[in-house]
Amino acid sequence: MSTMVNFPKYSHCTLLFVQQADKLLLGMKKRGFGVNLWNGFGGKVDLNETVRQAAIRETQEECGITPIDPKFLGLLKFNMNLDQKTIIVHVFKSTEYTGNITESEEMLPKWFDIDKINYDVMWPDDRIWYPDMLKTNVFFFGEYDFQEHSVITSSNHKIVKEEELLALQKQLSKIPLD
Numbered sequence: 001m002s003t004m005v006n007f008p009k010y011s012h013c014t015l016l017f018v019q020q021a022d023k024l025l026l027g028m029k030k031r032g033f034g035v036n037l038w039n040g041f042g043g044k045v046d047l048n049e050t051v052r053q054a055a056i057r058e059t060q061e062e063c064g065i066t067p068i069d070p071k072f073l074g075l076l077k078f079n080m081n082l083d084q085k086t087i088i089v090h091v092f093k094s095t096e097y098t099g100n101i102t103e104s105e106e107m108l109p110k111w112f113d114i115d116k117i118n119y120d121v122m123w124p125d126d127r128i129w130y131p132d133m134l135k136t137n138v139f140f141f142g143e144y145d146f147q148e149h150s151v152i153t154s155s156n157h158k159i160v161k162e163e164e165l166l167a168l169q170k171q172l173s174k175i176p177l178d
């Protein structure tokens, strides 16, 4: 049975991927939440910015590039029992970018062959939703309960229509997408 909960504390975050042909750009988090794990680029949405602006800014800050026309693909809701908070993550993907990929204090960027992504060195939910994120024109919603940061106690991943995703975004986040 699902134990999905809503904690009073919400944190609104972004996660952006750059995918080109059979390659995906990931970064290894060098400090803070999710340290040593490989993931897309992102962080918390600041006051007075839209979610999409935050996704672009975080990518610029973390790996030096500006993603072009990031597509909003998915929403992830993480109930973190240990911290008694819910993290809402907005997932974006771009195929083009400007600038040079550079290491930052926060992230070590690296291109991966999509068929060689090692989910053992990533957040445990990633192996569930990355396969859909890597497709084209697939939209998804997922909710995950975490006991500790590395243990998922229940999960619910589903593919949704783009309109449903936009409606869910409005429902779960007070911050406008654009």
Ligand SMILES: Nc1[nH]c(=O)nc2c1ncn2[C@H]1C[C@H](O)[C@@H](COP(=O)(O)OP(=O)(O)OP(=O)(O)O)O1
Pocket (backbone or CB within 6 Å): 013, 014, 015, 032, 033, 034, 039, 040, 041, 042, 043, 044, 045, 078, 087, 089, 123, 124, 125, 126
């Ligand atoms: N279970 C999970 N699976 C996943 O793939 N990414 C997760 C995740 N939980 C959090 N993230 C990602 C989303 C977001 O990009 C990032 C949020 O971490 P933080 O809030 O610590 O961000 P930052 O360290 O960049 O903080 P700021 O720069 O202060 O915003 O971690």
